[in-house]
Amino acid sequence: MEPKKSTAWKSVRNIFDQIHLYAGLISGLVVIAVCLSGTIYVYNTEIREFMDSELYFVEASGNRMSPDQLKSELEVAAASNVVAVMWNEEADRSVQFTLKKEGEEGRGSTYYVNPYTAEIIGNSSDKTATGEFMGYMFSLHRWFLLDRIETPILESMGNRDLGRFINGVTTLLFLLGVITGIVIWVPNKVKSWKQGLKIKWSGNWKRVNHDLHNTLAFYSMIFLFIMGATGPFWSYEWYREGWQKTWDTYQEPTPKGETAGKQKPEPIAEIIETVENNPAELSLEDIFARTNEELSYEGNIRVSLPSKATDPISVSKYRTGFFARSGSDQLTLSSTDLSVVEANLFSDLPWRQQVGRSIKSLHVGDIFGQFSKFLWFVACLIATSLPITGTLIWWNKRKKKPTKKRPAQPRVAEMA
Template sequence: MQPSSNRKRRREAWPKIRKIFNDIHLWGGLISGIVVIVVCFSGTIYTYNTELRELAAPHLHKVEVPQGGVRLPAGSLAKTVAELAGGRVTAVAIPADSRRSFEYTVRTEDDHSRFGTTYYVDPYTGRLLGTSKEETAVGKFMGYMFSLHRWLLLDKIEKPIFGELPNRTLGSYITGAATILFTLGVITGLVIWFPRKLRTWRQGLKIKWTGGWKRLNHDLHNTLAFYSLIFLFLMGITGPQWSFPWYREGLQKTLGTYREAPAGNRGGPAGGGQRGGGQGGPREGRGSDGGRAEERASASLLPIARYLEAADEVLPYRGDYRVMFPAGGDSVLSIMKNRVGFFAPAAGDQLKVNVATASVSEVNIFREKPLNERIAGSIKALHIGNVYGQFTKLLYFFACLIATSLPVTGTLIWLNKMKKKPAKGVRRKRKQAQPV
């Protein structure tokens, strides 16, 4: 008797639990709906940010391969770029595709940007194709899409709207809070979707195109959300880390990768984003003879092809290279290699190579890291969808498009429920009261 009574109590308690989840799902969606539409719509477009920017400026990225053409040494081109730019080349990107340009990252004394300036060079002629400072209509548009996605364009307003709080921070707080509510909606939505009777679970996987518009709207909300559930959850759970330091710290502690930041780096603005993690070049040397130290380091470099040959022995696959040059007389340079292809992972493998001997001193293969470190190193990729190249980008594009529609279809479901027909007894009384 005891087991059956426990099952009965659970059956009686489930409708109450379901109602709690339903209320969280409903009111969280209504509160965050407009912001979620804006964030998801801009995110849908921004999924192909890189591809759209390159499409708008093909002269920077595509080159003609001459018959029997051989690419010039990347090291000699680096010296030419440094003289032309009047700065220091900190890194060079060497693509596996022979039809693409070399990309040199340059730092100058008056360049205070986070990533420096990229110089695009034809590897066959040595001709400068342009720089990352060139503006295109698509580039400006994508900049607005990013601002809309992160800060709701509030960073474009100079005067603070709310007290002394910077508008960019305010915008990040709003989008971050809306994303948290959206993630709660994803979780509670799964509970609501789960059928009360297991034998009817297949109905939740289909869209009845022949039904009325209310049924179609209901199916579009529930079924499409179910199929995109895992992607919506990944987008939602990773997004707020760029809005709230406490969220980012909590995420890192959950993954077991949290490290106390140096005292000088604490207390940054909440909306400022995450610091780079190994993608940029090394820090520039300081001091009165910093320039001479850099010249000595440059003079001691072997041909870059030697370093790439050493890297190929350890990482024998086709991929794009990014070589980070040493500064201040350092004896080690860094090389990152990324696989290429439709299903290529976004994460790359890193090597440390001795400048004088081209011998590999340290190997850091991404897939060999512990799972928690791989997840922590893929947070951005998990959010924007390039975990496995164009394959996951396409999935994220459709998932984000579905996420844009969910507040609309969900609100229509709520409005339809508010307009339910009156009970049978009420309808009978109304009918009897009608004049003959």
């Protein structure tokens, strides 16, 4: 029976080998571009803060001004209303205020403010070289830069939709390559697993290349699977809906003719409401104090101020730290006495919903702060190399010439 099992497995493995090979060859170039840009974009925030440090860091001198004082001075200076605030307690950090003029459409403009002097040190609408570069990286990762082309490539869809489709197909092929790679690797290496986890640097370049592909892929396969499984969420409506239903986060779309305000907002969404009439006179300092009383851990606080005095206040708090988990906690406070109207704590959600609502964090790697970011960065770097090493393995095998058997020499009759 053993030979039959071996023969059957060889046939199955050959099928998976072919799927793995052609999935990689078809998607190879796009995977390199998507994964390389993704590798860089993992540290999007850190790169922006390092290169444009003057926007994010200030010199600590004396005592910080109160958030209410900053708000008052900004509204006078910018002739606009503050509709949202991102506040942190780090001494050398700027704070961010979002302002909108009365009747202005959109989300408004975010200003970076020195909390010691109330000086506006930057604006979200200001273009910087770093912002332009990271914008290109995001475009390459998400739409394969097709959104940058003004002339429509196809009549049936826009360039952004085309880029999204190509990205989605590529990601699914990449995911298929990861799954088939696991199926190929595990049974093949189970008996000699120690050898399969090492790179034989003393071998020739073909052996080193082979080990780099197989060994590095094995070490990163969990992270690669998560990246591949979450990626199509932004490419296909059917995939997004399936993900949400699987993880119990699906909400029926708002019927046409009804206002979006009747639909319960997504807890992790940062929605800035349109300012109508005069904004409510609320004390930011009291809001922060109330938030920290309810959520006592260290973190940054974002407040969305209501457009009317009777509307509730939306507050989000984000954990900070090297191992800080993703997922903000949401509070809805009464605008009259700051009592908690509703509390949506991430830790109170069922495990399925925690996973479902962490789709972006799972994809970009900040699920556990800087710790997981580094793991995703390394894994994404490995993913960038896999199409290259895999193609070289295929090319080297293709170049092998079948050994020709020497023709049998006729036997010479022995002399009597």
